[in-house]
Amino acid sequence: MKKFTLKDIATHFKVSVSTASKAINDSHEISEDLKAKIQQYAKDNHYRPNRIALSLLRKNTKTIGVVVPNILNYFFVQVFYGIEKNANARGYNIISCTSDESYLKELKTVELLSAGTVDGLIISLSEETQSKAIYDHLKNYSNGQIPMVMIDRVTDEVDCDKVIVDDFEAGYKTTNYLFETGCKNVAVVSTIFDSSVGKLRIQGYQKALEEKGIAYDKNLNVKVGKKDDLEILMTLLLNYKPVDAIIALDEMTAVDVLNICKQKKVKVPEEVSIVGFTNGRLSKYVSPSLSMVSQHGKFIGETAANMIIDRIEKTDAETLPYTTKVVKTSLIVRESSRKTP
Amino acid sequence: MKKFTLKDIATHFKVSVSTASKAINDSHEISEDLKAKIQQYAKDNHYRPNRIALSLLRKNTKTIGVVVPNILNYFFVQVFYGIEKNANARGYNIISCTSDESYLKELKTVELLSAGTVDGLIISLSEETQSKAIYDHLKNYSNGQIPMVMIDRVTDEVDCDKVIVDDFEAGYKTTNYLFETGCKNVAVVSTIFDSSVGKLRIQGYQKALEEKGIAYDKNLNVKVGKKDDLEILMTLLLNYKPVDAIIALDEMTAVDVLNICKQKKVKVPEEVSIVGFTNGRLSKYVSPSLSMVSQHGKFIGETAANMIIDRIEKTDAETLPYTTKVVKTSLIVRESSRKTP
DNA sequence: ATGAAAGCGCTAACAA
């Protein structure tokens, strides 16, 4: 598995390495004759300049790192897709890592990537990082070394470019939509109550309640932990009050809630409207199909890729002010929510 | 965005770079006193040895490249997850790329990765590559340079380690299962008729037909191209013959077939049994839930990661014979297929 | 205990 290098070419033609280099790069300094021979030889031997050496020389890697909490979540897959698309188009590669919602894994990943491996980093915080609120690994990162863009799950404690979803507004609008279609008792079911995103959606929900003059009832804000049984929690919820609308803060939960309702013979949407977050593959296909809030993951990825590359390629990068782009959500109304009061 | 290097440390303490290096690496050659000071200073400044420089020196990158045709396909997401898991556990990172089912993009990606960026490559062929049957970019790759493992969509024309699904057997067993449960006219709907995987499943299907003494009817082998309308093809199929079982070769198609049946008031599974390939998120949640063939994507990923790392780390790598691991599928029976004749 | 020098593969001044 010996690599084929410039030196091999140089030795073969008994020329210097720099001559070989110039010939490969089609420099006008080299005679046409020699160039042709060297280029042919290089081609025959599948010579590729070593990117590691080039990276060291040019002090860039043409690679951007992406850290997402969970690759099995369709939202992040879409984000990833968007990043890859734009980054590739601009000549960058992606090195992708998962934090698995773990602070430690996130920390290690960030340290690894920060060691010259990538020219910039796109990261969405793990749930554990957000719940522990430890951001040192990212502060140091952005302070000293290379550009960073945070997406979706972000924190104010780190200064950098950000692309976020307008989760507050999404929570607010979704709740209002349910009110407008005649729902009275709107509950929320969340598995991401510890993340910034989950909290903002709840705040939007609370604002809508407030405007409507309805007191916030924490029993209607169902927090589903890793070990909790959603079915039990749902039973408690439905027995607690005549809930007629449920907002599920992620797609899987929306589907689960729907299935539990069906199983309990609760009619959707006649008795209970359901609206979920993240417009992925599932929601369209279940029946009744689910009304969903789309966060436009692909667009977020594209935007983040452009922001990071812009910053990487700006020579006066440090002087650019950090910006935060807010992506609006769209409510996709399907069968699981009532249309009229 | 100036990087903090050994030189900075050396200058700060007015020592040589090599002394600084040794101190950082806790060499016994350096006085405890100086070591302590240097290590503290390094820590304070978040010094991380430049991985690019180390890669150049050690001639390895501790990174493996992964090229899959389509990241929005749940099977590949699972594979990816498995690769990431095992690779990380063994100290490797993943650089991931999508070929988008395009030969050209695959070619470019492979060339890029082969240029010293990664220590090994895991690849699943794009559909276009398989239909055009051009494998030069991979032959050269495996000949000369770094280890490669092909997964799922592979070709005999390239000598390397492989992890494949027993698609022939899967097609065979699935068809037989349908026969055993009383189905007579088993059709297949495929969007991947050009890929090795799709062809093998069809061959398995044909073998089952043959054993049963049933002539292969190509009208029952529905090929759905990118521009074809599945609904029209399904209508033709159902009008053509009293089909009582349909095998869909990917998950999305299985769901689509199910929905079209429901829409046409064809009862599933009473009138038509449906079995799909790839046990992803969708199949469990639609109703009736879909019986699926699981290819154990995560396991395939884990296996591939181990194979490539084994080969990378073997010093006598070239002498190791190439092996092909075959992963058996499992049929997960749900509601969409009949249980008794 | 510390430093100088070489070298990983490559390019880009600068010489010849």
Add this chain to the structure above:
DNA sequence: TTGTTAGCGCTTTCAT
């Protein structure tokens, strides 16, 4: 037209 040298950041002999 071709070659020499230096250097990207680091480690590792081999001096000192």
